[in-house]
Amino acid sequence: MSHHIVEIQDLHYTYPDGTPALRGISLRITHGESLAIIGANGAGKSTLLRHLNGCLIPEAGTIRVGGFPLTKKTLQQVRRTVGMVFQDPDDQLFMPLVRDDVAFGPLNLGLPPEEVEERVQQALATVGAAHLTSRPPYRLSAGEKRSVAIASVLSMDPSILVMDEPSSHLDPRARRQLIELLKSFRHTKIIATHDLDMALDLCSRTAVLRDGRVAADGPTLEILQDEALLEASRLEKPLRLQGCPLCNARQNRDAG
Amino acid sequence: MHMADALISPAVGGTMWAATAALTVYSGKKLRERMDEQKVPLMGVLGAFIFAAQMINFTIPATGSSGHLGGGMILAILLGPHAAFLTMASVLTVQALFFADGGLLALGCNIFNLGFFPCFIAYPLIYKKIAGDRPTPRRILLGAMAAGILALEMGAFGVVLETTFSGISDLPFLTFTLIMLPIHLAIGIVEGLVTTAVVTYVWKARPEVLERVTTSGSLAPLPMKNVLAGLLVVTVITGGALSWFASAHPDGLEWSMFRTSGKEELKTPDTGPYFLLGQLQDKTAILPDYGFRSPEGAESEQKEQEEPPSSEEPWPAVSAGTSVSGLVGALVTMLLAGLIGLALRRYHRRV
Amino acid sequence: MGNRRHAPLAPVVLDQVFMPKIESSLFDLSYFDTLSGLDTPIHRLDPRVKVVTTMLFIVAVMSFDKYETSGLVPFVLYPVALLAVGNLPLGYLLSKVLLAAPFVFFVGIFNPFFDRAILVHLGPVGISGGWISFASILIRFILTVSAALLLVASTGIHGVCQALDKLGFPRSFTVQLLFLYRYLFVLVDEASRMTRARALRSFGTRGTGLQVVGHMIGQLLLRTLDRAQRIHAAMLCRGFDGEIRQFRPLKIRSGDILFAVGWLAAFLFMRIYDVPQWLGKLATGLVP
Secondary structure, eight states: OGGGOEEEEEEEEEOTTSOEEEEEEEEEEOTTOEEEEEEOTTSSHHHHHHHTTTSSOOSEEEEEETTEEOOTTTHHHHHHHEEEEOSOHHHHOOSSSHHHHHHHHHHHTTOOHHHHHHHHHHHHHHTTOGGGTTOOGGGSOHHHHHHHHHHHHHTTOOSEEEEESTTTTOOHHHHHHHHHHHHTOOSEEEEEOSOHHHHHHHOSEEEEEETTEEEEEEEHHHHTTOHHHHHHTTOOOOGGGGOOHHHHHHHHHHHO | OOOOGGGSOHHHHHHHHHHHHHHHHHHHHHHHHTTGGGGHHHHHHHHHHHHHHHTOOEEOTTTOOEEOOOOHHHHHHHHOHHHHHHHHHHHHHHHHHHHOOSOSSTHHHHHIIIIIIIIIIIIIIIIIIIIISSOOHHHHHHHHHHHHHHHHHHHHHHHHHHHHHHTOSOOOHHHHHHHHHHHHHHHHHHHHHHHHHHHHHHHHHOHHHHHHHHHHOOSOSSOHHHHHHHHHHHHHHHHHHHHHHHHHSOOSHHHHHHHSSOTTOOSOOSSHHHHHHHHHHHHHOOSOOTTOSSSOHHHHHHHHHHSOOOTTSOTTSOOHHHHHHHHHHHHHHHHHHHHHHHHHHHHHHHO | OOOOOOSSSOHHHHHHHHOOOHHHHHHHHHHHHHHHTOOSHHHHSOHHHHHHHHHHHHHHHHTSOTTOOGGGGGGGHHHHHHHHHTTOOHHHHHHHHHHHHHHHHHHHTHHHHHOOOEEEEETTEEEEHHHHHHHHHHHHHHHHHHHHHHHHHHHHHHHHHHHHHHTTOOHHHHHHHHHHHHHHHHHHHHHHHHHHHHHHTOOTTTTOSHHHHHHHHHHHHHHHHHHHHHHHHHHHHTTOOSOOOOOOOOOOOHHHHHHHHHHHHHHHHHHHSOHHHHHHHHHHHHOO
8 A cells, every 4th residue: 555655755955044954854654654753843843744745845855655756746636645734723724614624625625515514524523523613713722723623634534644743732631632532543643743742652653853854763662761862852751751750759869 | 084884975885885896806806817816815814914913002202192003005015906905905894894993885985095095006106116126224214104194195085075075974175174184194104104114124024025026016006097987987977976966965065165163154255265166166067066956056045145044944854843743753763663673582582 | 993093183092092902802803703603584694685785774874865864763673673683782782883983973073063054943942954964974873883783793704705705706805804804813812912011011101112013013914924824835735726615605595585675675665755754743643
């Protein structure tokens, strides 16, 4: 099923003001895989993600999605396969009602109104936001906005989900709900995040970006226990793996 | 400067709406031709920006009062005339619909006054010529001020014309003009300053934003021939409509001239602006001589000069007897309307 | 909110008095949204019909003679009916009408100054034409503004845009109007955060000068432009190809036609026949 493989080869990108962002990224993501992309602010996570459905054009290097090289001609095709959820849901929910936002994608795909309606209902039900169908987006909470943004992408039925900091600004309950939701998805998932505990929960594989390059790429559990690596990349271990705070305090007290 | 429905007549409102609608359709077409429909989200967001920016007020030094940004100029600078016009139109529409700032029929007037003048006249003819191609802080200041002031003055004058031609307000043309123009000069200066400050900031921080627009703009936003033809049509329609209304309505210009401060002045003076205006009116004769109900203009003019109309005259069809019953009837009507309303609400609540 | 510099007197003073607070305008708009989401027979009417009927109402009201007062009164039936059947709050409507009144009031109040001819005697009191036309202006104002507000409260921005679109306005205009409305909250929120931050760091009138404002608005502008780019990218990512397919098809039903025709007939009747005069004569005739 070469359909759903994402291949990034030696990707280079420089910002218009001259700052180099990506200096040769190579990754290969297979069907159904969950990849977490972690790294410091400015390491290039968002920039990398934005290449995956053609929002940005690489300076050098290639991207192939499902066997197709990403070019101007294949852009529409790729966007059908790769669904992207932005960092700020306000940028993504630009229609007056939730229903309109979720319908936007399918309508652009040229689907008939009845099918669009069905997809809208299904997508909203999947994220648990069916009761928000006729709400205006500005009246939603952060968690609700996030869910609706995901629904607006799901309605296009993509096989690959790309998400930029999905758990940011969420309260613990909303965050937990998001994690449970994403766990239930069979799609290929590529998630850029600072939330290392979520990465641990959701993704079997993790890539660490540092200064526009892939500093490490391997099983999540391994990477997230490598203190030296994390330290060098301005990261630290997920809170879960940092040991019990109460025991640590007792230890430190006893030690000195 | 937003006109309300209560102060304009259907003729004026309709005419301005026709002009605005034509401009709107024209701008839409131009956008489509230039593939600029991609700009639509930008236009919408900038429209919202104008609202938001209007809330950031600043204190005018030495007066202690506040002013804020108008919008038409900045939009024109960022989007070009056609897109800016549509955006300004939508800002005014939202103001009219949701904030009751300006009437619905008057919306045509408001969009014309506050959209047409800045976007299609002040911007291309002034700002662009001064600061368009090679902006420098000084050129931006000059361009923004000149264009902003001109646009506001034209808009204010538009308000005066529309109000006067409607004949509902008794404000005499000259008085109104003399009030509106200086005030809007002051407002224009203030707005020009704010516009300059903002544009200069943008130019310093990200000059490519300004360049993008100048290269894509065309030299003349409107084919001048069509504009002139349109104006001619508007004048003819307005003139025709006015004469029809003039025969049914007492008044506007000359009558209120008689009434301006002081009962002694029953005759138009032999000198001064009123006299000149009267002369102008006689000479041009394009505008109908409104102010008198019947075509027997001259004699009635004489008569009114001698004595103020008393209540016995059938002009303007209000007399003592009818007014009392009218008042009673009005009260009865309102009562009935209220009762009908309550009944409807109760009925629909139950259903 | 909006450009309130429209009275012919010291506009700058009025500015400070009449410019409402930022947060309350947002809340207001949000309340409007709630109102337009109700489900009543009025809300269910085709938006085109509502727009056209309201415009006809306004034209009818405005076509009256400048001295007409009692003849205008029966027209209040239209807003009353909309309010009642649409289950919309009267107090709220009145407060909004009142808020919009100052400009009209200030222009209209000149009429009694300029038009001093006594037109009518009510008993011993003589009323000049100016006062009558002023009253007429006020009545017109209340009628037209309430009709417009009720139109929006029962239709909502989406309905209005749909109606405008189907009535022939260019799509770039109507869709852009939708975006404006959608992002109004976001941007006003940003602006209010900026002004609050500024207020916390400025004392008296220091810190609120031109340069600062220029920077603030400039910043807001640049952020807005960035946001617009991101929105555009989001649209492209969901397959946007330049054509906007958002508006659902509208169907005119018999109820809609009945509404429009019925009210048109009522407006014509009330315009031609002076109902209050007739009622008044009836009432005063009964009293000896």
